[in-house]
Amino acid sequence: MRFHQSESAFFVLITVILAAGAVIVHAYGVLHTSTETLYQPERMEGVAYLSKLLFATGVLLATALFFGIFFIYPQIRTQVKEQGKLRAMTASLSARSVTLEQAALTDALTGMQNRRYFDDALREYLEEFRKIDKPVGLMILDLDHFKQVNDTHGHDIGDDVLRAVASCLKDMTRYHDVVARLGGEEFAVVAPNMDADMLTRLAERIRKAIAATTVFNGNIRLKITTSVGLAVWDRKETAEEFFRRADKQLYEAKRQGRNRVSA
Template sequence: MRFHKSESAFFVFIAVILAAGLVIFHAYDVLSDSTDALYQPERMAGFAYLAKLLFATGVLLATALVFGVFFIFPLIRTQVKEEGKLRAMTVSLSARSETLEHAALTDGLTGMQNRRYFDDALKEYLDEFRRIDKPVGLMIFDLDHFKQVNDTHGHDVGDEVLRAVAGCLKDMTRYHDVVARLGGEEFAVVAPNMDHDLLVKLAERIRKGIAAMPILSGNVRLKITASVGLAVWDRKESAEDFFRRADKQLYEAKRQGRNRVSA
């Protein structure tokens, strides 16, 4: 049976506690023998106090051992199992992608997943996470005033902006997140196992990352911003209703002035 790194580290921790306990037990035994051999009434109080300290330390180590075995280790084991499920799901999605026509699932301009892949992946993630009762987050990004970029600088520059945004999204998301271009200047990220607070923090980091991208058109540095709509799956709604709720938040971000996250 192979152990995860965190489990191996835990076993080392337990071994150290056991070793420390054995040393303390040995010291306690030696101290008891020394007390009997060198009986001096004026020093007995000090020996007795030291013996109590050793005994108390032993009790604390025993408590730490019990706490580690019956509380910490089950938590580690649960996290390892959840990570294994995420990896298995990712491998499954990757294998499924390879069995289908690559062009049918890939956006030709950015090289990322397209709307068809996104729709299928979103449904699969919701089905899987319904079984393990874990949250799923959804982010929808829309580039602000993108039409002006095409009209002012040309479609070649607009295409470069889209590729740069796609690269930013890939770099700032996790390996098991689904990152796709939905069409035009709209992108989406499915972020499994993320609650509301974590999803907002991630969306803010990506929004700031997009705004900070160095995109040049001749001697002009373009400033690209994005509005973001967020939703965390309520574990009941369909994929369509889930997407529609995030999309409404995207329009709310636009209504509030753009270049912001609405959740």
Template sequence: MRFHQSESAFFVLITVILLAGMVTVHAYGVLSGAGPMLYEPGRIENAEYLARLLFATGVLLATALFFGVLFIYPQIRSQVKEEGKLRAMTAKLSARSETLEQAALTDALTGMHNRRYFDEALKEYLEAFGQIGKPVGLMILDLDHFKLVNDTHGHDIGDEALRSVAGCLRGLTRYHDVVARLGGEEFAVLVPNMESEGLVRFAERIRKAIAATAVASGNIRLKVTASVGLAVWDGKESAEDFFRRADQQLYQAKRQGRNRVCA
């Protein structure tokens, strides 16, 4: 096994301290065994031997002190600094990872959740609410004649219209609803714990709010409308089939003249 440099230094320090302790114990034994005879004539060698033991103890303790101060302490300080840098780097990388993950799940233009987030949330909601037997509603919205807006007024106005619709959706939905931009001019709202009648009323309120929202940029002011397709999960179908059923209702709303809700 290979030891870290600071670990090796610690073992050396402990060894020196143990040696000093052993010498001290030996000196105590000499002192207790020959104490009364230290001052007798001809016994000076005992005192000299004891003095050498005490001197050796002092040298070992001084060595341990200097070794600790000049070598071990700098090693500890260096290791603490390295650990601090490592923690800071780890925290920075973790924050960056969370930022990248958030960016991967967020639509850059509107700040809403994107299609990836929505697909994952749809599966999780169906599993969770299926276990407790509660309904899950799905609303798919598509802005009407949006290509004409881009062709007539430019993509900047089109982007402003998308942001306005996103703000309208955020303002009308509940905190536990999942609101996402699926791509282009298509949005989706996942509405847990809401039956068909309530979902239709909710969708109509959103449709009217979008139609009443004015998109303004410079001297240009316009309004957009949305067609909405609805479905309530039957408790058995897959997430893909559930989405497909709501999407079919969206196309039905388009065929019936747009700016309407179909369920």
């Protein structure tokens, strides 16, 4: 078994102190005699021996003190500094890990939740709402003719449009709704505890709000519309089946002429 350097130093210090203690005990044995006997001429050799023992004890204790101050204490200080650096590094890595985890679940352009977060949240909502027998609504939105915006005005303007739509969605939804950008110009909203009528009314308000939004960039003024597909969970579907059903309604809204809600 190998000891750390500071542990070895500690054992050396303990050994020196124990040796000093043994000398003191022995010296006490020499002193443990009557005063008359101690100061008889034939006992003077014992007194001299006792002086040597006390001197040796002083040397051992001085050695222990020197060893502790100039060797063990620097070792301890070094370890404390290293542990401090390690704690700081661990805290930094933990904070970076949280940041990276958050970044992994967030859409960098709009600041919304991303597809990965949406998929996990949808499954969790269905699992929890199955227990309490409450509805879960799902809304999938796709911006109309968004490719033309990028082709005509450039991707910078397209990014402004996406950010404006994201802001509108955040303003129009509740704090416990899951609002995510799925990718490209497609967004989704998980609306728990909403039946078909409530979900349709919310979707219409969102559709109208997006249609009323104007994106400004220099001399450019853009209007954008969105098509929306809706579905209310039937309590039997998996998350994937539920999503596909809402997605089919989105394509139905596109087929019917866009800028509309299909449920």
